[in-house]
Amino acid sequence: MFYEPKNGHGLPHNPFNAVVTPRPIGWISTRGKDGRDNLAPYSFFNAVAYVPPQVMFASTSAKDDREIGKDSVGNINDTGVFCVNIVEYAARDVMNLTSGSYAAGEDEFTLAGIEKAECEVIDGPRVATAPASLECRMTQIVKLEGAANYLVLGEVVGVHLRDDCMVDGLFDVTRFQPLTRLGYQDYSTIREVFSLVRPK
Template identity: 40%
Template sequence: MFYQPGITPHGLPRDPFKACIVPRPIGWISTRSSDGIDNLAPYSQFNNLTFDPPYVMFSANQTDTAFRKDTTVNTESTGEFVWNVATFGLREAVNITAEQVSPGIDEFTRAGLSKEPARLVNCAMVRNSPIRFECQYHSTLRLPGNPPMGTVDVIIGRVVAIHISEDVLTDGLVDIRKVDPIARCGYYQYARVSETFNMVIPGNGKVLYGLEGSASLNSQEAAAKEMPQKRRHVSDKQ
């Protein structure tokens, strides 16, 4: 089959676009309003952007009444948010927090979730989520959308602090089987990530710095490249 989105019909019972890009990590984003109300909502269009320094992004459509999501409003007004990993054990709470409610409702309380204060940003975190990123707001990219959305807000934040429970570590590595995260698929489907396999790219081992997300190895490489330049600079002065 072939179709042009928004131009020609796909002829299927449901739109296949999101079902083709799977699995997608869930951005379970907590924010606090300027009035001090805690907000929590999952976003299926979420990912990391880079690792040195680490940035993440999530995409929030406007509501069907052309209002921006509470998460967008809170993040832009306070400059802070937290990402909480969505796990299989917390799946029902994730689903409850997906419902659109008025800004004055605390989704933590509504979903029966315990809170934990973040250390560097003024947000609550999901206490039982084993991995949390504290983030400072960087920027918003507003994409044009078709009605009734109006626009799509792509929020970018810099990760300034990371919390990892000791319970999900094995030999010092994050063990995906212990994290037991859920991911978004197409339609109303989710996936449970419980199995992995390894493949190492052949060739220059330095490419692995990025694949591992190792900021320390990246820094060592940068320092090694900078040292000969400093030596040449000193030699030129002499």
């Protein structure tokens, strides 16, 4: 099968996000300029640089009560900071609950019963029980092609690692089983890990 996206695919569901998988999930926590907290998952997320450490996520929809993107992008545009929380398999249901389109003033931490902690470097919340959290200063918000597509880039300025995920000085993903996004309504988790030595 071949199709050009501009002409449609003719399938019951768009296969694009089922092709680029698995994708890590960035559970983005922000605080609005009004002091209200927000938490939402984004599967267009990844690390993009080592020095300085940088991450990105993309928001692909908008809300009527926001001038730019959804609550996460709007808050970041206002304050210049955000936190990426890594999602583990054990948090799949509460993560999914925070993906709803709620009013701008709704605190998803409270709505989903998620323990909240204050960040150390930035003014904002983080998921207290997350395997890892990355405090970020926004470096760019890039308007992408399309009506409501925004790319957010940030420099990581603080890193939280949960103690039980550290083994012999390494951050061990098998200790918490990272949740990944597949296509459609599908998710997966990482349970098996192997190493490959890069050629010199």
